[in-house]
Amino acid sequence: xxxxxxxxxxxxxxxxxxxxxxxxxxxxxxxxxxxxxxxxxxxxxxxxxxxxxxxxxxxxxxxxxxxxxxxxxxxxxxxxxxxxxxxxxxxxxxxxxxxxxxxxxxxxxxxxxxxxxxxxxxxxxxxxxxxxxxxxxxxxxxxxxxxxxxxxxxxxxxxxxxxxxxxxxxxxxxxxxxxxxxxxxxxxxxxxxxxxxxxxxxxxxxxxxxxxxxxxxxxxxxxxxxxxxxxxxxxxxxxxxxxxxxxxxxxxxxxxxxxxxxxxxxxxxxxxxxxxxxxxxxxxxxxxxxxxxxxxxxxxxxxxxxxxxxxxxxxxxxxxxxxxxxxxxxxxxxxxxxxxxxxxxxxxxxxxxxxxxxxxxx
Numbered sequence: 230x231x232x233x234x235x236x237x238x239x240x241x242x243x244x245x246x247x248x249x250x251x252x253x254x255x256x257x258x259x260x261x262x263x264x265x266x267x268x269x270x271x272x273x274x275x276x277x278x279x280x281x282x283x284x285x286x287x288x289x290x291x292x293x294x295x296x297x298x299x300x301x302x303x304x305x306x307x308x309x310x311x312x313x314x315x316x317x318x319x320x321x322x323x324x325x326x327x328x329x330x331x332x333x334x335x336x337x338x339x340x341x342x343x344x345x346x347x348x349x350x351x352x353x354x355x356x357x358x359x360x361x362x363x364x365x366x367x368x369x370x371x372x373x374x375x376x377x378x379x380x381x382x383x384x385x386x387x388x389x390x391x392x393x394x395x396x397x398x399x400x401x402x403x404x405x406x407x408x409x410x411x412x413x414x415x416x417x418x419x420x421x422x423x424x425x426x427x428x429x430x431x432x433x434x435x436x437x438x439x440x441x442x443x444x445x446x447x448x449x450x451x452x453x454x455x456x457x458x459x460x461x462x463x464x465x466x467x468x469x470x471x472x473x474x475x476x477x478x479x480x481x482x483x484x485x486x487x488x489x490x491x492x493x494x495x496x497x498x499x500x501x502x503x504x505x506x507x508x509x510x511x512x513x514x515x516x517x518x519x520x521x522x523x524x525x526x527x528x529x530x531x532x533x534x535x536x537x538x539x540x541x542x543x544x545x546x547x548x549x550x551x552x553x554x555x556x557x558x559x560x561x562x563x564x565x566x567x568x569x570x571x572x573x574x575x576x577x578x579x580x581x582x583x584x585x586x587x588x589x590x591x
Contacts, residue, residue, distance in 0.1 A: 425489035430457025511556030
Protein backbone atom coordinates (compact mmCIF):
# COMPACT_ATOMS: atom_id res chain seq x y z
CA UNK A 230 0.00 0.00 0.00
CA UNK A 231 1.25 3.49 -0.86
CA UNK A 232 1.36 5.61 2.30
CA UNK A 233 1.60 8.96 0.59
CA UNK A 234 0.23 12.49 0.93
CA UNK A 235 -3.49 11.78 1.01
CA UNK A 236 -3.05 8.96 3.53
CA UNK A 237 -1.03 11.22 5.81
CA UNK A 238 -3.69 13.91 5.64
CA UNK A 239 -6.40 11.40 6.52
CA UNK A 240 -4.32 10.12 9.43
CA UNK A 241 -4.06 13.60 10.92
CA UNK A 242 -7.75 14.37 10.34
CA UNK A 243 -8.57 11.25 12.34
CA UNK A 244 -6.22 12.41 15.07
CA UNK A 245 -8.39 15.53 15.30
CA UNK A 246 -11.68 13.61 14.98
CA UNK A 247 -11.01 10.10 16.33
CA UNK A 248 -14.71 9.16 16.37
CA UNK A 249 -15.32 10.09 12.73
CA UNK A 250 -16.82 7.54 10.35
CA UNK A 251 -14.99 6.78 7.10
CA UNK A 252 -16.38 6.46 3.59
CA UNK A 253 -14.40 5.59 0.46
CA UNK A 254 -15.02 4.44 -3.10
CA UNK A 255 -13.01 1.27 -2.34
CA UNK A 256 -11.05 -0.11 0.60
CA UNK A 257 -8.48 -2.80 -0.08
CA UNK A 258 -6.11 -1.98 2.77
CA UNK A 259 -4.57 -5.15 4.20
CA UNK A 260 -5.08 -5.81 7.89
CA UNK A 261 -1.48 -4.95 8.73
CA UNK A 262 -1.62 -1.54 7.03
CA UNK A 263 -4.67 0.00 8.70
CA UNK A 264 -2.93 1.73 11.58
CA UNK A 265 -3.08 5.17 10.00
CA UNK A 266 -6.90 4.93 9.95
CA UNK A 267 -6.92 3.61 13.53
CA UNK A 268 -8.05 0.19 12.21
CA UNK A 269 -11.48 1.63 11.51
CA UNK A 270 -13.99 -0.07 9.24
CA UNK A 271 -14.77 1.83 6.04
CA UNK A 272 -18.11 2.18 4.29
CA UNK A 273 -17.40 1.50 0.61
CA UNK A 274 -19.29 2.01 -2.66
CA UNK A 275 -20.68 -0.57 -5.06
CA UNK A 276 -17.37 -0.48 -6.97
CA UNK A 277 -15.84 -2.53 -4.13
CA UNK A 278 -17.85 -5.55 -5.35
CA UNK A 279 -17.21 -5.21 -9.09
CA UNK A 280 -14.96 -7.73 -10.90
CA UNK A 281 -11.21 -7.04 -10.73
CA UNK A 282 -11.79 -3.94 -8.58
CA UNK A 283 -9.00 -4.91 -6.21
CA UNK A 284 -6.35 -5.17 -8.92
CA UNK A 285 -7.59 -2.44 -11.24
CA UNK A 286 -10.17 -0.21 -9.56
CA UNK A 287 -9.01 2.81 -11.59
CA UNK A 288 -10.62 1.27 -14.67
CA UNK A 289 -13.97 2.04 -13.04
CA UNK A 290 -13.34 5.78 -13.19
CA UNK A 291 -16.50 6.42 -15.30
CA UNK A 292 -18.59 5.01 -12.42
CA UNK A 293 -16.83 6.75 -9.53
CA UNK A 294 -18.87 9.95 -9.74
CA UNK A 295 -22.17 8.14 -9.34
CA UNK A 296 -20.61 5.86 -6.71
CA UNK A 297 -19.58 8.74 -4.44
CA UNK A 298 -23.07 10.25 -4.72
CA UNK A 299 -24.71 7.12 -3.28
CA UNK A 300 -23.36 7.61 0.23
CA UNK A 301 -26.09 8.75 2.62
CA UNK A 302 -24.36 11.28 4.87
CA UNK A 303 -27.54 12.97 6.10
CA UNK A 304 -26.91 12.11 9.78
CA UNK A 305 -23.69 14.16 9.97
CA UNK A 306 -23.40 17.86 10.81
CA UNK A 307 -19.83 18.13 9.47
CA UNK A 308 -18.45 16.39 6.38
CA UNK A 309 -14.72 16.59 5.55
CA UNK A 310 -13.70 15.23 2.16
CA UNK A 311 -10.08 14.56 1.23
CA UNK A 312 -10.11 14.67 -2.54
CA UNK A 313 -7.82 14.28 -5.54
CA UNK A 314 -10.63 12.94 -7.73
CA UNK A 315 -14.27 12.43 -6.74
CA UNK A 316 -14.54 12.63 -2.93
CA UNK A 317 -15.69 16.25 -2.93
CA UNK A 318 -18.78 15.13 -4.90
CA UNK A 319 -20.57 13.68 -1.87
CA UNK A 320 -24.10 15.03 -1.51
CA UNK A 321 -24.83 17.22 1.50
CA UNK A 322 -27.75 19.41 2.53
CA UNK A 323 -27.86 23.14 3.37
CA UNK A 324 -27.85 22.15 7.06
CA UNK A 325 -24.51 20.34 6.74
CA UNK A 326 -21.06 21.93 6.59
CA UNK A 327 -18.90 20.41 3.85
CA UNK A 328 -15.17 21.23 3.91
CA UNK A 329 -13.10 19.79 1.04
CA UNK A 330 -9.35 19.34 1.42
CA UNK A 331 -8.17 19.28 -2.20
CA UNK A 332 -4.88 17.59 -3.09
CA UNK A 333 -5.63 18.54 -6.69
CA UNK A 334 -8.59 18.88 -9.02
CA UNK A 335 -8.75 15.76 -11.22
CA UNK A 336 -5.40 16.14 -12.99
CA UNK A 337 -6.02 13.88 -15.97
CA UNK A 338 -9.38 15.50 -16.73
CA UNK A 339 -8.12 19.08 -16.72
CA UNK A 340 -4.76 20.60 -17.68
CA UNK A 341 -2.97 17.22 -17.78
CA UNK A 342 -5.51 15.60 -20.13
CA UNK A 343 -3.29 15.74 -23.21
CA UNK A 344 -0.29 14.39 -21.31
CA UNK A 345 -2.47 11.57 -19.94
CA UNK A 346 -3.71 10.66 -23.43
CA UNK A 347 -0.15 10.62 -24.80
CA UNK A 348 1.19 8.44 -22.00
CA UNK A 349 -1.74 6.02 -22.30
CA UNK A 350 -1.35 5.76 -26.10
CA UNK A 351 -4.82 7.25 -26.60
CA UNK A 352 -4.11 10.10 -28.98
CA UNK A 353 -6.02 8.60 -31.91
CA UNK A 354 -8.79 6.14 -32.68
CA UNK A 355 -12.16 5.15 -31.28
CA UNK A 356 -10.80 4.45 -27.78
CA UNK A 357 -9.23 7.92 -27.78
CA UNK A 358 -12.51 9.65 -28.57
CA UNK A 359 -14.40 7.51 -26.04
CA UNK A 360 -11.86 8.48 -23.38
CA UNK A 361 -12.10 12.15 -24.35
CA UNK A 362 -15.89 12.03 -24.05
CA UNK A 363 -15.64 10.40 -20.59
CA UNK A 364 -13.16 13.05 -19.45
CA UNK A 365 -15.47 15.75 -20.81
CA UNK A 366 -18.34 14.36 -18.71
CA UNK A 367 -16.07 14.20 -15.67
CA UNK A 368 -15.18 17.89 -16.10
CA UNK A 369 -18.86 18.85 -16.21
CA UNK A 370 -19.53 16.80 -13.08
CA UNK A 371 -16.45 18.18 -11.34
CA UNK A 372 -17.56 21.78 -11.84
CA UNK A 373 -21.13 21.07 -10.79
CA UNK A 374 -20.13 19.33 -7.56
CA UNK A 375 -17.84 22.21 -6.57
CA UNK A 376 -21.07 24.06 -5.73
CA UNK A 377 -21.75 21.53 -2.97
CA UNK A 378 -18.59 22.47 -1.08
CA UNK A 379 -18.89 25.19 1.56
CA UNK A 380 -15.15 25.76 2.04
CA UNK A 381 -12.12 24.60 0.08
CA UNK A 382 -8.69 23.89 1.55
CA UNK A 383 -5.80 23.50 -0.90
CA UNK A 384 -2.57 21.67 -0.10
CA UNK A 385 -0.42 24.44 -1.65
CA UNK A 386 -0.65 27.84 -3.29
CA UNK A 387 -0.08 26.01 -6.58
CA UNK A 388 -3.24 23.94 -6.04
CA UNK A 389 -5.14 27.00 -4.75
CA UNK A 390 -4.52 28.60 -8.15
CA UNK A 391 -5.86 25.48 -9.87
CA UNK A 392 -8.95 25.51 -7.64
CA UNK A 393 -9.53 29.16 -8.55
CA UNK A 394 -8.99 28.49 -12.26
CA UNK A 395 -11.25 25.45 -12.47
CA UNK A 396 -13.94 26.03 -9.83
CA UNK A 397 -13.74 29.84 -9.56
CA UNK A 398 -13.54 29.43 -5.78
CA UNK A 399 -11.06 30.72 -3.25
CA UNK A 400 -9.41 28.30 -0.85
CA UNK A 401 -7.40 28.33 2.34
CA UNK A 402 -3.91 26.83 1.97
CA UNK A 403 -2.93 24.32 4.65
CA UNK A 404 0.20 22.40 3.75
CA UNK A 405 0.00 18.63 4.26
CA UNK A 406 1.77 17.00 7.21
CA UNK A 407 5.29 15.61 6.77
CA UNK A 408 6.85 13.11 9.15
CA UNK A 409 9.84 15.32 9.92
CA UNK A 410 10.56 13.54 13.21
CA UNK A 411 11.39 10.27 11.47
CA UNK A 412 13.45 12.04 8.80
CA UNK A 413 15.98 13.60 11.11
CA UNK A 414 19.35 15.27 10.82
CA UNK A 415 22.06 12.87 11.97
CA UNK A 416 25.43 14.64 12.48
CA UNK A 417 27.15 11.27 12.95
CA UNK A 418 26.50 10.30 9.32
CA UNK A 419 29.06 11.83 6.98
CA UNK A 420 28.00 13.32 3.67
CA UNK A 421 29.23 11.36 0.66
CA UNK A 422 30.00 12.52 -2.85
CA UNK A 423 26.80 11.48 -4.60
CA UNK A 424 23.51 13.06 -5.60
CA UNK A 425 20.18 11.34 -4.95
CA UNK A 426 16.77 11.17 -6.56
CA UNK A 427 13.85 8.92 -5.64
CA UNK A 428 10.46 8.54 -7.31
CA UNK A 429 8.17 6.20 -9.19
CA UNK A 430 9.30 5.77 -12.79
CA UNK A 431 6.36 7.49 -14.44
CA UNK A 432 6.81 10.08 -17.22
CA UNK A 433 5.81 13.21 -15.31
CA UNK A 434 8.48 12.57 -12.64
CA UNK A 435 11.10 13.33 -15.33
CA UNK A 436 13.67 10.86 -14.02
CA UNK A 437 14.87 10.57 -17.61
CA UNK A 438 15.84 14.26 -17.56
CA UNK A 439 17.91 13.76 -14.40
CA UNK A 440 19.58 10.63 -15.80
CA UNK A 441 20.42 12.39 -19.06
CA UNK A 442 21.90 15.36 -17.19
CA UNK A 443 24.19 13.15 -15.09
CA UNK A 444 25.09 11.10 -18.16
CA UNK A 445 26.62 14.32 -19.47
CA UNK A 446 28.47 14.84 -16.16
CA UNK A 447 30.39 11.57 -15.83
CA UNK A 448 32.50 12.90 -12.95
CA UNK A 449 29.43 13.21 -10.68
CA UNK A 450 27.73 10.22 -9.07
CA UNK A 451 23.94 9.81 -9.02
CA UNK A 452 21.87 7.23 -7.14
CA UNK A 453 18.35 6.67 -8.47
CA UNK A 454 15.85 4.95 -6.17
CA UNK A 455 12.58 3.76 -7.66
CA UNK A 456 10.68 1.31 -9.82
CA UNK A 457 8.28 1.42 -12.74
CA UNK A 458 7.66 0.54 -16.36
CA UNK A 459 10.33 2.92 -17.61
CA UNK A 460 13.17 1.27 -15.68
CA UNK A 461 14.71 -0.56 -18.66
CA UNK A 462 14.79 2.58 -20.81
CA UNK A 463 16.34 4.65 -18.01
CA UNK A 464 19.07 2.08 -17.38
CA UNK A 465 19.83 1.97 -21.09
CA UNK A 466 20.35 5.75 -21.07
CA UNK A 467 22.58 5.71 -18.01
CA UNK A 468 26.35 5.95 -17.87
CA UNK A 469 28.52 4.09 -15.28
CA UNK A 470 28.39 6.98 -12.80
CA UNK A 471 24.64 6.34 -12.28
CA UNK A 472 23.43 3.61 -9.89
CA UNK A 473 19.87 2.28 -9.80
CA UNK A 474 18.29 0.84 -6.67
CA UNK A 475 14.77 -0.59 -6.26
CA UNK A 476 12.18 0.85 -3.89
CA UNK A 477 13.66 1.37 -0.42
CA UNK A 478 11.69 1.34 2.86
CA UNK A 479 11.47 4.73 4.62
CA UNK A 480 14.33 3.99 7.04
CA UNK A 481 16.68 3.10 4.20
CA UNK A 482 15.57 6.05 2.05
CA UNK A 483 16.25 8.33 5.02
CA UNK A 484 19.78 6.93 5.30
CA UNK A 485 20.48 7.71 1.64
CA UNK A 486 19.11 11.22 2.12
CA UNK A 487 21.34 11.74 5.17
CA UNK A 488 24.41 10.60 3.22
CA UNK A 489 23.74 12.37 -0.08
CA UNK A 490 25.24 15.62 -1.24
CA UNK A 491 21.85 16.91 -2.47
CA UNK A 492 18.43 15.63 -3.47
CA UNK A 493 17.55 16.24 -7.14
CA UNK A 494 13.96 16.68 -8.33
CA UNK A 495 12.67 17.64 -11.79
CA UNK A 496 8.89 17.10 -11.61
CA UNK A 497 6.02 19.54 -11.22
CA UNK A 498 4.33 18.34 -8.04
CA UNK A 499 1.26 19.59 -6.22
CA UNK A 500 3.29 19.83 -3.01
CA UNK A 501 6.23 17.39 -2.93
CA UNK A 502 6.51 15.60 0.41
CA UNK A 503 9.82 13.93 -0.52
CA UNK A 504 11.46 17.36 -0.86
CA UNK A 505 10.50 18.22 2.72
CA UNK A 506 11.62 14.81 4.01
CA UNK A 507 15.06 15.36 2.46
CA UNK A 508 15.29 18.83 4.01
CA UNK A 509 14.32 17.36 7.39
CA UNK A 510 17.51 15.30 7.04
CA UNK A 511 19.45 18.53 6.51
CA UNK A 512 19.90 17.71 2.82
CA UNK A 513 19.84 20.58 0.32
CA UNK A 514 17.56 20.42 -2.72
CA UNK A 515 18.10 20.95 -6.45
CA UNK A 516 14.59 21.16 -7.92
CA UNK A 517 12.50 22.55 -10.73
CA UNK A 518 11.16 25.91 -9.60
CA UNK A 519 7.54 25.17 -10.42
CA UNK A 520 4.60 23.68 -8.54
CA UNK A 521 4.91 22.96 -4.85
CA UNK A 522 8.72 23.11 -4.86
CA UNK A 523 8.53 26.91 -5.05
CA UNK A 524 6.78 26.84 -1.67
CA UNK A 525 8.93 24.26 0.12
CA UNK A 526 12.45 25.19 -1.07
CA UNK A 527 14.08 28.59 -0.51
CA UNK A 528 17.50 30.14 -1.11
CA UNK A 529 18.78 28.81 2.23
CA UNK A 530 17.68 25.23 1.56
CA UNK A 531 18.47 24.63 -2.10
CA UNK A 532 18.67 25.72 -5.73
CA UNK A 533 15.66 25.99 -8.03
CA UNK A 534 16.10 25.77 -11.81
CA UNK A 535 13.64 27.53 -14.14
CA UNK A 536 13.13 25.13 -17.04
CA UNK A 537 12.42 21.42 -17.29
CA UNK A 538 15.48 20.85 -19.48
CA UNK A 539 18.82 19.08 -19.15
CA UNK A 540 20.74 22.32 -19.67
CA UNK A 541 18.80 24.11 -16.94
CA UNK A 542 19.40 21.27 -14.47
CA UNK A 543 23.13 21.11 -15.25
CA UNK A 544 23.42 24.86 -14.65
CA UNK A 545 21.62 24.45 -11.30
CA UNK A 546 24.01 21.67 -10.23
CA UNK A 547 26.97 23.87 -11.08
CA UNK A 548 25.42 26.73 -9.10
CA UNK A 549 24.81 24.39 -6.17
CA UNK A 550 28.44 23.31 -6.13
CA UNK A 551 29.51 26.95 -5.85
CA UNK A 552 27.15 27.58 -2.92
CA UNK A 553 27.14 26.56 0.73
CA UNK A 554 24.25 25.37 2.87
CA UNK A 555 23.86 24.72 6.58
CA UNK A 556 22.17 21.46 7.50
CA UNK A 557 20.57 22.82 10.68
CA UNK A 558 18.97 25.74 8.84
CA UNK A 559 17.64 23.34 6.22
CA UNK A 560 16.12 21.12 8.90
CA UNK A 561 14.60 24.07 10.75
CA UNK A 562 12.78 25.05 7.57
CA UNK A 563 11.38 21.52 7.19
CA UNK A 564 9.94 21.66 10.71
CA UNK A 565 7.41 24.22 9.45
CA UNK A 566 5.60 21.30 7.80
CA UNK A 567 5.32 19.06 10.88
CA UNK A 568 2.06 17.15 11.61
CA UNK A 569 1.28 19.23 14.70
CA UNK A 570 1.30 22.38 12.57
CA UNK A 571 -1.17 20.74 10.18
CA UNK A 572 -3.49 19.69 13.03
CA UNK A 573 -3.34 23.14 14.61
CA UNK A 574 -4.13 24.99 11.35
CA UNK A 575 -6.85 22.56 10.26
CA UNK A 576 -8.46 22.51 13.70
CA UNK A 577 -8.52 26.31 13.88
CA UNK A 578 -9.97 26.59 10.36
CA UNK A 579 -12.74 24.07 11.07
CA UNK A 580 -13.62 25.81 14.33
CA UNK A 581 -13.76 29.19 12.59
CA UNK A 582 -15.87 27.98 9.66
CA UNK A 583 -18.19 25.99 11.92
CA UNK A 584 -18.88 29.08 14.01
CA UNK A 585 -19.61 31.14 10.89
CA UNK A 586 -21.78 28.38 9.44
CA UNK A 587 -23.74 27.99 12.68
CA UNK A 588 -24.35 31.73 12.89
CA UNK A 589 -25.62 31.91 9.32
CA UNK A 590 -28.01 29.00 9.90
CA UNK A 591 -29.68 30.47 13.00
